[in-house]
Amino acid sequence: MFLFASCEKDNPIEVPVVTHPSVKLLHISHTRDAIATSLSPGVDQIDYSKYELVMLGGDLLFNTSINSTELDYANSIFNLSDINTLWSIGNHDDDNLSMVQAVTGRDPHYAYHKDGITYIVLDSESDNCNIINDQLTLFNNVVDTIQVSSHLIVMTHKLIWMDGNSNLEPLVPTTSNVQLGTLPWQLNPNNFYDDLYWELLDLQNSGIQVICIAGDIGLFATEFEYRFNSGIQFLASGLHYQNPLSAKVLVFEHTKSKGLLTWEYVNIDDL
Numbered sequence: 001m002f003l004f005a006s007c008e009k010d011n012p013i014e015v016p017v018v019t020h021p022s023v024k025l026l027h028i029s030h031t032r033d034a035i036a037t038s039l040s041p042g043v044d045q046i047d048y049s050k051y052e053l054v055m056l057g058g059d060l061l062f063n064t065s066i067n068s069t070e071l072d073y074a075n076s077i078f079n080l081s082d083i084n085t086l087w088s089i090g091n092h093d094d095d096n097l098s099m100v101q102a103v104t105g106r107d108p109h110y111a112y113h114k115d116g117i118t119y120i121v122l123d124s125e126s127d128n129c130n131i132i133n134d135q136l137t138l139f140n141n142v143v144d145t146i147q148v149s150s151h152l153i154v155m156t157h158k159l160i161w162m163d164g165n166s167n168l169e170p171l172v173p174t175t176s177n178v179q180l181g182t183l184p185w186q187l188n189p190n191n192f193y194d195d196l197y198w199e200l201l202d203l204q205n206s207g208i209q210v211i212c213i214a215g216d217i218g219l220f221a222t223e224f225e226y227r228f229n230s231g232i233q234f235l236a237s238g239l240h241y242q243n244p245l246s247a248k249v250l251v252f253e254h255t256k257s258k259g260l261l262t263w264e265y266v267n268i269d270d271l
Contacts, residue, residue: 020255023115024050027250029057029157029215030177030238032092036062037073040239042247042268044077052254053114054078057215057238058090058157065096071103080104086112088215089123090157091185109135111142115256118142118149124158124214128182129190131160136195143199150259151209154200159214159224160192161234168226168234175221177240187216204232209261211235218246223265237265 031043039061048054060074071080079085080103087093089108093100097108108123120142122131131139146152159176162168173179178186204210211233217224218240226234237250249271252263 020257020260022253022255022260023052025053025055025252025254026051027055027057027213027215027235027237027252028239030059030090030218030240032059032061032064033241034062036066036070038062039077040241040247041244043239046249046268046271048077048079053084053086054082055119055153055155055213056080056085056087057155057213057236058088059092059216059238060087060090062092063095064090064093065099068099071096071099075103083112084114086119086121086155088121088155088157089125090216091125094123094125107134109138111138113149115254116149116259117151117153117254117261118146119153119155121155124156124160125184128184129158129160129163129188131191131196139196140199143203146203146208149208151211151261152200152203154196154210154212156212156214158187158216159236160187160190161197161212161214163187163190164193173220175217175224175236177216177219177238200232201230204230209233211261213237213250219243222246222248223250235263239268 031039033039056078061070063070064074065071110121112119120139122135162172176187180187182188200210214236215238217236218238222245224236240246247268248265250263251266252261254261
């Protein structure tokens, strides 16, 4: 007698796939044209609602706040009144700061926290590019108390972190829209490395990734990245109506559950 035994293969165990959804953030700057209520090509066609947060690097219009018509137009494009629209003022934006504050509901410098990222928005046009008085107080208060953030993003219009840095200052003529100097619209000598950098370095060493983003480029450079050995990251993005190759914006992808933030420069036509 032969006995036959049959066995069935165990059903495979299904392992659930863990996904980490991400959101996108946008940095766009120097969107102005050479005439009033005119923007660089494609800026008014972007669907800004797709982005969890929009960072504006300044110089939105030729004279953004010179009257309510200009400012209302900028608001209609960029939704300046939205709490998730952050705006670092440029020298073409600050004709009437009280009018700007009425639309944004914020001072020209402020802090904001969202989804594990802390933002400090600074006004690099006041005090000849120096971060002093109320701005420095705000900065110190934030960096002294920040605890639960994976990243700190410091937004400015001008590339104030290029002045006084032996590696970055020589790059000003081929990067910044404005050159080193003492005129109000130029990149002035400032106190970034005296009063801000060392505080940022302490944060970086504590495990919080520090990213400084500026917006006054586009005429010479279409994108800029520099990373210190310490890990502090410097970025800049901006458009320029005289340079069609500069039609790039900075798009971040934030995976909130992992505290991961990545970025790439994307042409406006590809958004």
